[in-house]
Amino acid sequence: MKTEQLSPTSFQQISNTLAEELNRQIIVILDFGSQYSELIARRVREVEVYSEVLSYCTTADVIRQLSPKGIILSGGPNSIYEDDVPQCDPKIWDLEIPILGVCYGMHLMVQQLGGEVAKTQRGEYGKASLHIDDFTNLLTDIENGTTMWMSHGDSVIQMPSGFELLAHTENTPYAAIANHEKKLYGVQFHPEVAHSVGGLSLISNFVHHICECKPTWTTTAFVEEAIREIRGRVGNEQVLLALSGGVDSSALAFLMHKAIGNQLTCVFIDQGFMRKHEPERLLKLFKEQFHIPVEYVDAGAHFLTALAGVTEPEKKRRIIGHEFIHVFEEVSKRLGPFDYLAQGTLYPDVIESADTNVDPQTGERVAMKIKSHHNVGGLPKDLRFKLVEPLRKLFKDEVRKVGRSLGLPEEIVQRQPFPGPGLAIRIIGEVTAERLNILRDADLIVRQEINKHGLYNECWQAFAVLLPIRSVGVMGDRRTYAHPIVLRIVTSEDGMTADWARVPYNLLEVISNRIVNEVKGVNRVVYDITSKPPGTIEWE
Structure with a gap:
């Protein structure tokens, strides 16, 4: 049995299913390579609206099928006038869906709609005071002179036809612009970063007032939908779960147990890289306090042997990922059979392993890999399990909320993140x-x-x-x-x-x-x- 990969079609189906469950309250973020793209997604979710990050290559037809309430174009490291820079499908401007362009996304909007962007003699990086010229819609309730975070060397020097000035800074004459009739907006600054004082209010204005989204992305909504998806996906088959004791795998265990009960088998593989006293503490909590059976496997010597002489970080991660799965396969033969492997993979894991910016039509990867996470980039191609990863689209703070709603104690909910490869890295x-x-x-x-x-x-x-x-x-x-x-x-x-x-x-x-x-x-x-x-x- 081979790994079940998420095909472009199934990716779209999952997004459609989730959007339907949340009454089509979804904001799409097109990623142009910004380090903050996923932070935009997180900010949208903070105002209780579901968001999904897609590749900038995603076609207007695919976006139309997702029926989003709005689109946000992220920033990016490129200058709009460089060769082979990322471009969005120009047909998105005809979708009649509100669009917000951030930094590079704003430049792209301006250029494709007939305006002009040029390299400035003086870049603007860091904090800047925003002087508001029009408080309508996007900048409603934003305080004049508020601090916003800038990071750009290019600037808009001429707005496209139909656009109006919303705000400026000392060095940027067009810091925020809008075509109110078509609901197209652009900001030169980054409202998603914490340094932008009024940033969350701006995002809320766009999501709630301009896109008219309702606050349907709640912990309760996620848990209910996740349980339905788990039951629908797994059916009557058996699931093996890799338990580590962290908030991710613990929340996953509680969620899976609530969804499928005794179809779930939790296995704690002690690869020898845990912190002092943690294996004993984990087993006591789950067996005595949570009453969820855990199979303990001491594989420390095995993993040490596999890593002997290895010094390169990526190789370490790959070896640990491979050995982890191989041990699980042995355990599954002894305890199983099992068809599924449940993993506590989170959105940041996927992002840093460059597994999220994928064109739904071509499968082309966009982002540059930062490092492989053992449960993303370290999995072997001939994995004998199908994967179930219900937390894959959540950020850590969202997992903590889910954990609390499921009854996890604070000592686990507030446990600091600990990498899958443990002390080995x-x-x-x-x-x-x-x-x-x-x-x-x-x-x-x-x-x-x-x-x-x-x-x-x-x-x-x-x-x-x-x-x-x-x-x-x-x-x-x-x-x-x-x-x-x-x-x-x-x-x-x-x-x-x-x-x-x-x-x-x-x-x-x-x-x-x-x-x-x-x-x-x-x-x-x-x-x-x-x-x-x-x-x-x-x-x-």
Whole structure:
């Protein structure tokens, strides 16, 4: 039995089904390669309207079949006048559907409709005060002079026929424009980012007032529809679920159990890369508190052998993904048979593995892969299971809401994200038993002190990274030559972007002192102050 791939036809059918269930309250985002495209989708969902990110190649005919209430054109890294830049189907302007172009999306709108865009002598990056010329529709209730986030080197210098000026900034004469009659709008700034103070209000104005969407994208609506889709897809067949103990797999387990009951078998494969004491805690919670049976498989030695000598990050992920599935296949033969494998894949996993920007007609991938996630890019082509991934279109904050609605306790709902490959990708270089022990001890100290200082829920993630180098130190009047530990503590809303946490110096001092004094093999602690982008949250 081969992997069941999501074909262009089935993708469209799923979107149609979901749209029908939500009374056609759907906003389509056409992605032109912006790092913020999925953030736009998340903001639309924050105002309780379902959104779907599609490739910029998606034809007007396909969009028409989806019957969206509105379209948003994302920004992108290209200049509109470069060769072979991404272009949308010009027929979308005739769909009589409200359209909002953001940054590059605005430039594309202007150019295709007869206006003019040119490279500016002075780019505009960062915060800018928005001076509003017309408060109608899009900018209703937006405060004059509010801060919006700019990131552009091109600007509109002539509006197309029928367009009016809505707002300007000191450096951008056409910061927001509109054709009210055709409901076409363009903004030079990025309303989706947190730095844009009135950004969410603008998106709400477009979605609710201009597109006339109703707030139907709620946790209750998602859970009810997900249960229907799971039952319809799985039928009477048996499902194997990879349980990790995180909010994603735990929410998935609760959702699947509610949908199909004893057709579900949860298996926890301890690949040896979990944090200290986590396997024991997980088994106790699910068996004693949740009364959901879990099959425990100790495969630590197997995974260590498979990774022996491997240092390249992508290769690590692929090996872990392959071995994970192979172990599952062995378990399934012993406990099964099983037809489906349930996974807690989320939207950011798909996005960073470049598996979301796909032309529904040609299957062409648009985005550049950042890294393979073990449950997306690391799966073998000859996978013997069909996949069921009901959380695939959710962001982390949405999963937390779903988890709460299903009765998950806060200690799991608020659990910080932990990568599927576990500590294996927090050890830079080869993964060995010795290095795992060092990192586990250091990581435990980080978590203990973050908790003790009441900052656990204030951080998106707080963890330790072990580097493969050694440095000289002095301990007890003796020279040491040991590993450095990197502290990585970040804040984020959804994991798509992140900033390093400005934690108190005294906390960093306590963590550093404890690690150096208590963890054998470490003599130095450093703090990573890189945001995402340009870095990623994990080091591999």
